[in-house]
Structures are given as C-alpha cells and as structure tokens.
Amino acid sequence: MSPKKRKRKKRKKEAPIEIRKESKIEVVGDISEEVKEKIKKAIRSYVETVNNEITSQLNGAKISSYDLSAQVGEGVIHISGEFYVASQEGGNPEILKRRVMFTIHKHLPKIRRDTDYKPLIKSIKVNVIAGGRVESIEEKEREDVSLWRLTKPKAEQLAPNLYLAVDPQFRQYFVRFSRTLLKEIEANGVLVDRLFIEVLGGVREFEINIELEGKSKEMDEARLQALIVNLARRHASELSKIVGKYVWVNKVEVSLSKEAELSTKAVEILKKKESLEKEVEKMLREAGIEELNYLLEDKKKEVEENVLKARIETSVQMLRQKMQDELRSIPRANLRWLKLNYEPKGSSVELIIEASLAKIEEEGLFGALSSISDEEIKRRATEVILRVIREVSQETGVQFKIGRLSIIVR
Numbered sequence: 231m232s233p234k235k236r237k238r239k240k241r242k243k244e245a246p247i248e249i250r251k252e253s254k255i256e257v258v259g260d261i262s263e264e265v266k267e268k269i270k271k272a273i274r275s276y277v278e279t280v281n282n283e284i285t286s287q288l289n290g291a292k293i294s295s296y297d298l299s300a301q302v303g304e305g306v307i308h309i310s311g312e313f314y315v316a317s318q319e320g321g322n323p324e325i326l327k328r329r330v331m332f333t334i335h336k337h338l339p340k341i342r343r344d345t346d347y348k349p350l351i352k353s354i355k356v357n358v359i360a361g362g363r364v365e366s367i368e369e370k371e372r373e374d375v376s377l378w379r380l381t382k383p384k385a386e387q388l389a390p391n392l393y394l395a396v397d398p399q400f401r402q403y404f405v406r407f408s409r410t411l412l413k414e415i416e417a418n419g420v421l422v423d424r425l426f427i428e429v430l431g432g433v434r435e436f437e438i439n440i441e442l443e444g445k446s447k448e449m450d451e452a453r454l455q456a457l458i459v460n461l462a463r464r465h466a467s468e469l470s471k472i473v474g475k476y477v478w479v480n481k482v483e484v485s486l487s488k489e490a491e492l493s494t495k496a497v498e499i500l501k502k503k504e505s506l507e508k509e510v511e512k513m514l515r516e517a518g519i520e521e522l523n524y525l526l527e528d529k530k531k532e533v534e535e536n537v538l539k540a541r542i543e544t545s546v547q548m549l550r551q552k553m554q555d556e557l558r559s560i561p562r563a564n565l566r567w568l569k570l571n572y573e574p575k576g577s578s579v580e581l582i583i584e585a586s587l588a589k590i591e592e593e594g595l596f597g598a599l600s601s602i603s604d605e606e607i608k609r610r611a612t613e614v615i616l617r618v619i620r621e622v623s624q625e626t627g628v629q630f631k632i633g634r635l636s637i638i639v640r
Contacts, residue, residue, distance in 0.1 A: 231291065251296045253277075259302030269300055269307065279590065284330060290318040291326060294359070301352070310353040317360040327358040327366065332474070339476050348478070359474060365579060391422050396429040401437070403473055404429050407465050412441075414461050421445040423487075435476035436461065441483045448540065456482045460554075464567065484494050542579055542586060545626040546572050549581075552622060552638035556614045557585060562602045563611075564588045566640070573633070580633040581619070585611060587639050604639040611637050 255273050257266040281293040288454045298311035315330050317323075334354060341349040357366045385393040388405060392412050396404045408427045416422055426441040440462060446454055459482050466477040550570045557565045565588040587607055612635065619630050 254297045256299045257302065258299065261302050265302075269302065269341075269345050269347070272341050273298060273300060273309075275344060276337055276340045279340055280333050282590070283333050283337070284315065286335075288317070288326060288329060291315055291330075291360075302347065303561070305348055307345070307347045307349045307510075308352040309349055310351075312355045312357060315356060317358065323358045323360045324417050326360060327356050330356050330358065335476070336474065339470065339478070340564075385426065385428075391424055393424070393426045394429070395427070400429070400473070403469060407469055410465060411458075411461055415442070415458060419446060419448050419456060435478065436469075436473070436514070437478060437480045438462060438482045440479070441485075443485045443487070448484055448543070449486075451484045451486050453544070453547065454486065455482050456551070458482050458484065460551065467567075498637060539574075541626065542574060542628055545622060545628040545630075546570065546579070548626065549618065549622045549630070552618045553583075553615060556618055557587070557611060560587070560607065560610050560614065562590045562609050563639070564590060575631075578629040578631050580631050582634045583632065585615070585637045585638070587611060587637070589639055607639045608637045 255270050257269050257273075259266075261269075277293065277296060277298075285292045292315070293313055294316040295314045296311065298309060301308040301310075305523065313330065313334065314327065317326055325425040331354070334356070334451070335351070338349045338351070341347070355366055372514065385395040388394055388408060389412065392408060394401075394404060394408045404427070408425075411427070412422060412425050415425070420442075422442065424441075424443040425608075428439040428441075430437040430439070439457060442454070462479045462482065466479055470477045550568070554565065554568055557568065564587065566588050568586075569582075569584040571582040573582075589602065589604065589607060601637060615635065619632070622628075623630050
C-alpha cells in the first residue's frame with residue numbers, strides 16, 4: 231500500500247498592517263465641547279506619560295503614533311483604538327508588545343484624575359515594529375467580567391467587626407488593606423460595630439465598596455464618610471503599585487446609630503443629674519463664694535475645649551482635602567502622598583506637613599521638551615500649601631502655624 235499523502239494546510243497570509251504616521255484622538259458623547267477638549271487634553275497627557283515610561287524602560291522603543299476613540303457615558307470613558315510602537319534596536323517583539331500593553335493599563339488612572347471620569351478599555355491593539363517585522367497584541371473588554379458579581383465568594387470574617395469579600399486569588403493583598411483601614415477608623419474615635427469591604431474585579435482592575443455601621447460622638451455620617459474615603463483612596467493608590475492593577479474606591483456607605491437605649495430608670499436619673507448640676511451652678515452664682523468659683527471655671531473651660539476641639543478637627547480635615555486637591559493640580563508633577571499632623575498650642579494650631587511628589591518627565595512623542603527642576607516643583611508646592619493654609623484659616627477662623635514643612639520630589 232502506498233503511503234497516504236499528507237495534505238498540508240496552507241496558512242492564510244495576514245493582511246499587512248497599515249502603519250499610521252499621524253496621531254488622532256476622537257471624543258464622542260453627549261457632552262459639551264469644553265468637556266470634550268478637556269478629555270482630549272487628558273488623553274494626550276496620558277499617552278505622553280505612557281510613552282515616557284516606554285522610552286525610559288525599553289531601550290530604543292517609543293510610540294510613533296496612535297489612533298484612539300473615547301466614548302463618554304455616565305461617569306465613564308470607554309477607550310478603544312491602536313498604538314504603534316517602533317523599536318530601533320530590535321528586541322523581542324513578543325516581550326515588547328506585552329510590556330507596552332501593561333504600561334497602557336498601568337497609567338489609566340491618570341485620565342480619571344484629570345477628568346473625574348472612570349476610564350475603561352473597550353478594545354486596544356498594540357502594533358510593535360521591531361527588526362523589520364510588525365507584531366500585534368489585542369485586548370478586548372471581556373463580557374463575562376460582570377459575572378463576578380454573581381459568583382463572588384462569601385464574606386470572610388477577619389475580626390469580630392471586620393468582614394472581607396474578595397476573590398481568594400487576591401486575598402493576601404486586601405487582608406492587610408482591610409485591617410489597616412479598620413485600625414485607622416477606630417483611631418479617630420469611631421466605635422465600629424461592622425465594617426464590610428467588598429472587592430470586585432481582578433481582570434484589569436479592582437473596585438472597592440465599603441459599608442460601615444457604628445457609633446461616633448465626635449463625627450456625623452458625612453464627616454466620617456469623607457474620612458473613610460480619604461483613608462481608603464490613599465491605601466488603594468499604594469495597593470495599585472503593588473498589584474500592578476488599577477485599584478479604586480467606588481462607594482462608601484456609613485450608618486451611625488445612637489448609643490444603646492437606656493432603661494427608664496437610667497434616663498430619669500440622668501435627667502435629675504443634669505437638673506441638679508444646673509441648680510448647683512445657679513446657687514454658686516447667687517452665693518458668690520470665691521472658694522468655689524473654680525467649679526464654674528472648670529465647667530466653662532471644659533465646654534470651651536470641646537467646642538474648640540471640634541472646630542479644629544473640622545478645619546484640619548478641610549485643610550487636608552484642599553491641600554491634596556491643589557497639589558494634584560501642579561503641572562508636570564503627581565502627588566504621591568501627603569501627611570498632615572497637627573497639635574493645638576494655645577490659640578493656634580501647629581502643623582507638621584510632609585508631601586511627596588513625582589516629577590513627570592517632559593519628553594514628547596517626537597522630541598524632547600523643556601523639563602522642570604526639582605526646586606521649581608518644591609517652590610510651587612510650597613506656594614500652594616501656604617495659600618491653602620491662608621484660605622482655610624480665613625474661612626474657619628482657626629489660626630495655623632507651620633512647625634515643619636518637608637517636600638520630597640522624586
């Protein structure tokens with residue numbers, strides 16, 4: 231028998247990729263032209279940041295052009311398009327295209343910071359031109375990502391009042407996040423009955439939702455919510471660098487209950503106590519006994535201290551938030567973290583301020599642009615901090631003094 235002839239399948243020749251020479255950004259959505267221009271500007275800045283990292287970490291590689299489309303919805307931007315990356319020194323195209331794709335995802339949060347819209351990649355293709363060859367990698371939005379919400383794991387109890395729901399694959403990262411957040415909330419005088427942290431996603435990003443039930447004598451629900459958002463966002467930003475994915479805080483819900491209901495007898499006794507205290511104060515004033523004047527003075531001092539303490543805490547919280555917002559707006563720099571400690575001293579409040587900013591390299595897509603020095607960033611940051619302190623001081627009536635100011639630029 232004659233051996234069977236094996237039929238060889240002819241490989242279909244892939245159509246050559248047309249390498250674009252011009253870059254293009256298209257913004258579509260039911261928004262004003264002003265907002266469209268703002269989003270275009272943010273995407274250009276994002277592409278420059280991506281290109282800066284590519285040129286610094288992948289020798290001889292740079293983005294030669296791009297074609298991007300941004301579909302704007304309610305609070306989100308769906309991004310699709312192509313990047314064309316040229317490598318003059320050749321290299322392994324497989325490694326290059328995967329590292330470029332990683333860098334594209336890594337810097338997506340920059341668009342959110344600049345526009346207040348959450349960026350989502352709908353479809354991105356990276357074309358790498360290396361050693362005379364063109365290789366591509368494409369990533370599309372996975373339709374089954376939303377199923378995570380239906381199949382999410384049950385909440386794990388980490389402490390008597392702490393619960394965490396997260397994919398077991400990423401548990402190690404969010405256990406510490408959860409325990410640190412609980413510790414910091416309790417350090418602010420909050421009695422936490424239940425803190426539930428839900429982490430969704432894991433494919434390209436993590437979404438954090440937080441629910442808190444507890445009691446607080448010094449803060450209302452709005453102030454406590456602002457505090458938790460601030461703490462959670464700071465830790466989420468640090469976590470993004472560790473896991474290499476976008477981690478963001480989506481929702482924080484706070485429910486504060488009053489202290490446990492007292493018995494009728496206890497309520498009656500407390501009312502009588504309050505009535506007796508007022509009667510004693512009245513008798514002291516009428517009698518004018520000098521030896522007992524200190525009782526009235528101590529009571530007055532206690533009330534004044536409590537009022538002043540609440541006013542200072544509110545002012546410092548406002549100061550911290552404004553300072554973060556203003557430092558983030560400094561051109562060619564990103565705020566990494568801000569530490570603000572304070573100590574009341576007499577009629578004023580002494581501030582200890584530490585800020586760390588990352589300098590953005592100013593190399594454009596097609597040539598080097600003028601850069602900015604570390605000293606210039608420090609000067610601008612100092613001006614911003616001093617201005618914010620003056621504004622908040624005038625607004626709240628609390629006098630602030632700087633005990634120490636340290637600004638780090640990297």
